[in-house]
Amino acid sequence: MKRTFILIVALLFSATLCMAQNGMFFRNSFVSFGAGANYYSNKPGVTEAVAYGKWLLTSTGLRTSFSFNENFGTSGMDTYINGTVDIFFDPVTAIKGRNPSPKFRRYCLLGLGLVHKAGDNDFCCKLGLGCDMKISRDWRLFAELDALVLPSGFDNKNRTTAMGIATVGATYDIDFNPTGSRSRYETRDFRSDWFFQVALGACSFNYKGVGSFEERLSLITPVFEFGIGKRLTTTWTIRCNASGLYARSKEELYSFYNFRGDLMLDVCGWLMPDRRNPFFDVLPYLGASLVARLDDQRHFLLSAAGGMVFDFNINPRNSIYLDVRYLIPPSRFARVEEAQTSYSVGLATVMVGYSYMFSHKSL
Numbered sequence: 001m002k003r004t005f006i007l008i009v010a011l012l013f014s015a016t017l018c019m020a021q022n023g024m025f026f027r028n029s030f031v032s033f034g035a036g037a038n039y040y041s042n043k044p045g046v047t048e049a050v051a052y053g054k055w056l057l058t059s060t061g062l063r064t065s066f067s068f069n070e071n072f073g074t075s076g077m078d079t080y081i082n083g084t085v086d087i088f089f090d091p092v093t094a095i096k097g098r099n100p101s102p103k104f105r106r107y108c109l110l111g112l113g114l115v116h117k118a119g120d121n122d123f124c125c126k127l128g129l130g131c132d133m134k135i136s137r138d139w140r141l142f143a144e145l146d147a148l149v150l151p152s153g154f155d156n157k158n159r160t161t162a163m164g165i166a167t168v169g170a171t172y173d174i175d176f177n178p179t180g181s182r183s184r185y186e187t188r189d190f191r192s193d194w195f196f197q198v199a200l201g202a203c204s205f206n207y208k209g210v211g212s213f214e215e216r217l218s219l220i221t222p223v224f225e226f227g228i229g230k231r232l233t234t235t236w237t238i239r240c241n242a243s244g245l246y247a248r249s250k251e252e253l254y255s256f257y258n259f260r261g262d263l264m265l266d267v268c269g270w271l272m273p274d275r276r277n278p279f280f281d282v283l284p285y286l287g288a289s290l291v292a293r294l295d296d297q298r299h300f301l302l303s304a305a306g307g308m309v310f311d312f313n314i315n316p317r318n319s320i321y322l323d324v325r326y327l328i329p330p331s332r333f334a335r336v337e338e339a340q341t342s343y344s345v346g347l348a349t350v351m352v353g354y355s356y357m358f359s360h361k362s363l
Contacts, residue, residue, distance in 0.1 A: 027175045028061075029054040032142060034169025038069050040080075041161070045071030049167050053086075057186055057232055059094035062087060062263075065111070065126075069148075069163065080163070082148060084113030084126045085286075087238075087263065094190060105140075106131040110261075112288030112304060115148070117155055121342050122330055123302035125149040125288070132171055140171040152299040153332055160300070185234045185273050188362040193231040197239070199323060199353025200224055205247045207331075207345045209338035221246040221253070223349055229262075231363050234269035237283065238262065247347065249336050258327065260289035260305060281311040291329050303329040307349075317357040325349045 031052050038045040046069075053063025062085070069080040088109040111126035130144035148163040155161070187193045203223045204216050222245050229239025244257035264285040268278055285307050292300035307325030314320065327347040331340035 029174045030171050030176070031174070032169055032171040034142065034144070034167040036165065036167035036169075038071060038163055038165045040069075040071045040163040043072045045069055045077075047165050047167060049165075049169070051086075053088070056236060059090045060087065060232065063109075067165065067167075069165065071163075078117065080115060080117050082113055082115040082124055084111035084124065086111030086126060086128070088130075103134045104131065105133075109146075112302065115150060115154070120154060120156075122151060122154040123304060124151075124154075125302050138173050138176070140173065141168070142171050143168045149302070151302050151330070153301075153330065159298075185363075187230070187232055188360075192360045192362040193357070194359040195229050195231070195239075195355050195357045196227075197229065197241070197321075197353050197355045198226045199321075199351040201323070201349060201351030201353075203247065203347050203349040205249055205334075205346075206348055207249065207334045207336060207338075208340050209250070209336060215250075219248045219250075221248050223351065225351060225353070229264075234273045234363055235266055237264040237266060239264065243349075249334060251336055255294040256291060257294070258289050258291045258303075260287045260327075262287040262305070262307075264309065277313070277316050279313055281309075281313070283309040283311060285309065289327065291327070291333065293333070301330050301333055303327055303333075311355070316361055319355045321353050321355055323349070323351040323353060325351075 029052070032050070034049045036047050038047045047067055049065060049067040051063050051065035053061055055061040064083070064085055066083045070077045071080065086109045088107045090105060090107045092106065107130050109126065109128040109130065113124055113126065115122055115124040126146055126148055128144055128146035130142060132140040132142035134140050144167045146165040146167070148165060150157070150161045150163065152159050201223050202220050205219045206216065210216055210219065223243060224245050225241055225243035227239050227241030229237060231237045239262050241260045241262070242257065243260065245255065246253060247256050262285040264283045267282045267284065268280070287305035287307070289303050289305055290300050291303045305325055305327045307323060309321050309323050311319050311321040327349065328343055329345055331342060331345045334340055334345045
């Protein structure tokens with residue numbers, strides 16, 4: 001069941017990223033190639049990286065990046081391979097609007113992905129700052145400084161660590177359109193289209209060793225959530241949430257908390273961007289989160305989530321929603337007798353919530 005649910009969410013996102021809104025998928029997208037150096041565990045190394053991305057808004061975009069990092073370990077070269085999905089943001093463009101001749105750009109980014117070292121796999125987080133400079137019609141030179149955050153337990157480390165990565169390289173713009181005006185499907189300004197949410201529900205802890213449906217029902221516990229979000233376009237929404245309360249395994253009941261950021265796709269808004277004040281919305285989403293048990297907060301873990309929101313709009317500012325989600329933390333979050341595989345642990349959650357648009361509504 002969980003694999004089917006996650007597959008449906010992933011397919012909805014893939015369909016959107018493989019089909020352009022209004023048939024313009026490749027406009028304002030780019031491919032970049034780079035190389036540089038890394039520093040990890042007090043030892044230097046070398047890095048090669050490649051990325052593909054797209055500016056979804058005049059100031060914000062999405063990219064998928066992969067890097068191959070070789071670091072001088074205690075017994076030769078250690079290899080770390082990671083892939084992340086990053087949200088990048090240009091703060092100057094957000095304030096001033098798109099520059100008709102953007103020779104120089106700057107951005108910050110936040111990403112979640114997977115990291116692999118021989119015999120070990122885990123989630124990782126990326127924080128970064130970068131800039132690029134236009135050198136021809138379609139080419140730019142870029143420089144980027146990233147911190148790849150690796151959770152405690154990965155690579156036999158008993159605490160959270162970070163790999164510093166400095167990369168330089170070239171970016172090829174695909175159908176870049178710098179003179180385009182702000183789309184009428186995009187939020188008017190930074191202060192518009194913000195909402196607040198609060199929700200109550202139930203979650204069930206899943207892991208290898210839980211068998212029958214009745215056994216899963218016995219692990220159900222209450223969960224509470226609140227958060228804030230912003231509609232970016234008629235298609236894309238972001239939100240940040242804090243949730244948690246209790247989780248139950250067959251061995252114990254314990255408290256946990258989860259801080260999460262979600263990127264949400266409004267399916268109805270994507271298919272019908274000109275509609276206004278709809279009664280019903282369907283929003284599949286993918287999220288990156290930090291999860292920790294209250295009995296061991298020093299060892300917080302990175303995790304991924306996929307879900308679907310069914311939103312019933314009472315009026316333009318108020319709505320009631322149903323949120324169905326599956327959260328995948330690292331297997332060591334379970335702490336149960338039976339050995340777990342890499343992604344066998346999860347939290348299935350169903351919540352009913354209330355959403356209020358507290359700022360100016362422009363979409």
